Amino acid sequence: MELAQAEVTTQPKPTTTQVTGSVALLEGLIAEGTEVVFGYPGGAIMPIYDALYDYKERLQHILVRHEQGATHAGQGYARTSGKVGVVFATSGPGATNLVTGLADAQIDSTPLVCITGQVFAHLLGTDAFQETDVINITTPVTKWNYQVTDANEIPAALAKAFYIARSGRPGPVLIDITKNAQMQLFDYKGYVPCNHIRSYRPKPHVRKEYVEEAAALINSAKKPFILFGQGVLLGSAEQEFKAFVEKSGIPAAWTILGAGAIPTDHPLNVGMLGMHGNYGPNVQTNSCDVLIAIGMRFDDRVTGRLDKYAKQAKVIHLDIDPAEIDKNVKADVPVWGDCKETLPLLTELIDQKKHTEWLAEFRAFDKIEQEQLIQPELNPQSGEMTMGEVIHQLNQLTKGEAIIVSDVGQHQMVACRYAQFNNTRSNVTSGGLGTMGFGLPAAIGAKFGTPDRTVVAVIGDGGFQMTLQELGTIMQSGVDVKIMILNNQFLGMVRQWQQLFNDKRYSFVDIKSPDFVKLAESYYISGKRISEREDLVAALEEMLQHKGSYLLEVMVAQEHNVFPMVPQGCSVSEIRLK
Amino acid sequence: MSNSNIETNQQQEFTITVYTENQIGILNRIAIIFSRRKINIESLNVSPSEIEHIHRFNILITETEEVVRKLARQIEKQVEVLKVYYNTNEDIIWQELALYKVPTDTIVEKVLVERLLRENGARAVVIRKDYTVFETTGHREETDKLIEVLQPFGLIEFVRSARVAIIKDSEGFNSKLREFERIEPGKEVIENEFLDKEKNVFTM
Numbered sequence: 124m125e126l127a128q129a130e131v132t133t134q135p136k137p138t139t140t141q142v143t144g145s146v147a148l149l150e151g152l153i154a155e156g157t158e159v160v161f162g163y164p165g166g167a168i169m170p171i172y173d174a175l176y177d178y179k180e181r182l183q184h185i186l187v188r189h190e191q192g193a194t195h196a197g198q199g200y201a202r203t204s205g206k207v208g209v210v211f212a213t214s215g216p217g218a219t220n221l222v223t224g225l226a227d228a229q230i231d232s233t234p235l236v237c238i239t240g241q242v243f244a245h246l247l248g249t250d251a252f253q254e255t256d257v258i259n260i261t262t263p264v265t266k267w268n269y270q271v272t273d274a275n276e277i278p279a280a281l282a283k284a285f286y287i288a289r290s291g292r293p294g295p296v297l298i299d300i301t302k303n304a305q306m307q308l309f310d311y312k313g314y315v316p317c318n319h320i321r322s323y324r325p326k327p328h329v330r331k332e333y334v335e336e337a338a339a340l341i342n343s344a345k346k347p348f349i350l351f352g353q354g355v356l357l358g359s360a361e362q363e364f365k366a367f368v369e370k371s372g373i374p375a376a377w378t379i380l381g382a383g384a385i386p387t388d389h390p391l392n393v394g395m396l397g398m399h400g401n402y403g404p405n406v407q408t409n410s411c412d413v414l415i416a417i418g419m420r421f422d423d424r425v426t427g428r429l430d431k432y433a434k435q436a437k438v439i440h441l442d443i444d445p446a447e448i449d450k451n452v453k454a455d456v457p458v459w460g461d462c463k464e465t466l467p468l469l470t471e472l473i474d475q476k477k478h479t480e481w482l483a484e485f486r487a488f489d490k491i492e493q494e495q496l497i498q499p500e501l502n503p504q505s506g507e508m509t510m511g512e513v514i515h516q517l518n519q520l521t522k523g524e525a526i527i528v529s530d531v532g533q534h535q536m537v538a539c540r541y542a543q544f545n546n547t548r549s550n551v552t553s554g555g556l557g558t559m560g561f562g563l564p565a566a567i568g569a570k571f572g573t574p575d576r577t578v579v580a581v582i583g584d585g586g587f588q589m590t591l592q593e594l595g596t597i598m599q600s601g602v603d604v605k606i607m608i609l610n611n612q613f614l615g616m617v618r619q620w621q622q623l624f625n626d627k628r629y630s631f632v633d634i635k636s637p638d639f640v641k642l643a644e645s646y647y648i649s650g651k652r653i654s655e656r657e658d659l660v661a662a663l664e665e666m667l668q669h670k671g672s673y674l675l676e677v678m679v680a681q682e683h684n685v686f687p688m689v690p691q692g693c694s695v696s697e698i699r700l701k
Numbered sequence: 702m703s704n705s706n707i708e709t710n711q712q713q714e715f716t717i718t719v720y721t722e723n724q725i726g727i728l729n730r731i732a733i734i735f736s737r738r739k740i741n742i743e744s745l746n747v748s749p750s751e752i753e754h755i756h757r758f759n760i761l762i763t764e765t766e767e768v769v770r771k772l773a774r775q776i777e778k779q780v781e782v783l784k785v786y787y788n789t790n791e792d793i794i795w796q797e798l799a800l801y802k803v804p805t806d807t808i809v810e811k812v813l814v815e816r817l818l819r820e821n822g823a824r825a826v827v828i829r830k831d832y833t834v835f836e837t838t839g840h841r842e843e844t845d846k847l848i849e850v851l852q853p854f855g856l857i858e859f860v861r862s863a864r865v866a867i868i869k870d871s872e873g874f875n876s877k878l879r880e881f882e883r884i885e886p887g888k889e890v891i892e893n894e895f896l897d898k899e900k901n902v903f904t905m
Contacts, residue, residue, distance in 0.1 A: 259729060268726070320780065321878075321881040322781050446771070449771070477803075521786045
């Protein structure tokens, strides 16, 4: 019946306001400021792709090689540009391939709008060709999703999708559009952006009494400690955060997604938190008297053993998502709100201070870590190359101005620990989900998000093989991405755990790789493999200076471990340097 | 909640009340918040509220207050959820409806059954030659008791509804909804007070 209706309505009696659902969708995307769509066509989304043919000049479409790649590219774009990533995929397998990227975006609060094609409305529930219940499959991994079966709903649904994706705590949104709705002609009344949904409160009313309570606690603290996360970036509150840190004089440490909110070399930036974070920040978590958590969610990789986490400290938690407050760590003072709004209020009420002695304690821990671990890692004189020295040399050449995209594993921890970030929105990595294969497609998106900056993807030999087909996307789009594979010929992080905790029983971590340079060459991407220290700097220079994409494979030590480490089940203060 | 001295680590029955938009899929969105933590929903009622287009959920689970609070916040975070409350049994008035089908001849012949039905406050809904359907409302134990009583007399079929609950302290949702509909909501609707430790949590 619906099909019949669709067939009838597609026989146009054209008036100026009648457009198809597909055209309305594209008009809406343009109205929302969409510059680029990462996608892959297929049967159920063909009407949208047909309409896209006429929009080539106004809407860039990047053809990926797998829909998962489209989601990660969308994420990379969103993370570097601060805008919403847009993804197209068809029904069935196209839609199910989005799930990993949606889950990654959900846990890392990345704004995405995914449009999936769906079978004709009259076929829903009949096990039609390439039909899958994408709404129910994606419900746990989306902030919101919605199925459109009538073209009249498209403008409003899209407006809602963008509003939800980018407001409050951002996240991925999916709109599933049946084929008949894509084809259906309807009276298009223009696109009206959404700014209110009555059941949705992205921004709470800040309660000043909590800000005052927090300020009083900070002013009386002897050993206050700031933990900051991606919330600072998502709220575009970098300036507000810097003002707060500098006035308070409080040492500040970052979660992996908070990196870059203030520059790496800022005197009050004391380093990275968590399992492979820095020595001082982890130990001092258990000796501070006031813990100020800003836009972070106390992930278990940050907290280690919860019942031994900062028990001595009063906790102030600034977050926009009330479900995060008290979820893992109980807050003594919850400051619910957008930190762009709450931080200036707090900064105004706090005393200007310099916690000189307290900061010196951090410096002392840093000195130990530098001597025992960091210097040997970054400047080894002999033996095989370390991942750390590669990142260190990269820093020297990029001077902290590059966007570093990492995949997941040992190299990720090394890249995040040692990469220098002068600017915000420069560290793109899969934090919460730990998605191997994230790096390459995310780097593509990152470059589209910030075309003027150098994008270096640091990827392991394992993760690269999960999404290496996106070399095809790089080839075809001509996007300039520097790919650096740190090859230790192992699934290194799992191997490290097997070495440390499973008596070196290396179970299926020995991974063989193809000739990555030849592989790149087959995609017309230049590349080089090096295994000697003396070649490193020249090879990095060549990669960075190369016009267009480049793949550099660096053979690094096979059985090198990432330290420091808070072993699972241990407290953060039980961090091991070796 | 009116009752502030809940033992947070002790499991007990909680009735969660959720006001949502009448949208396809919201039931699933709410249900998976329980199932992802492997928490069993013991009883679930979803029906239109006194306000058009807004549905009211009553969800019964046995959990600790700490977990229920986290669940409530995760439910309230869903885009199409307007408000969540959770209450212990002391905070609410609740009922379940039960229907019992018994052979009519035993009712007619055995005076005892009639007395039992009276004692249990059951009413006849349908009387046919072959069977009679009785209805009763009450708490779980009460409706359970009548099953036991009727079992020896050939209870044919039994069904029980989910729990529906009225919150003792509630002033209803009408005034609250008007706040939700404002673009710039007042303090009332942005209930930061649910973060208060001393004051009532999720006050209405």
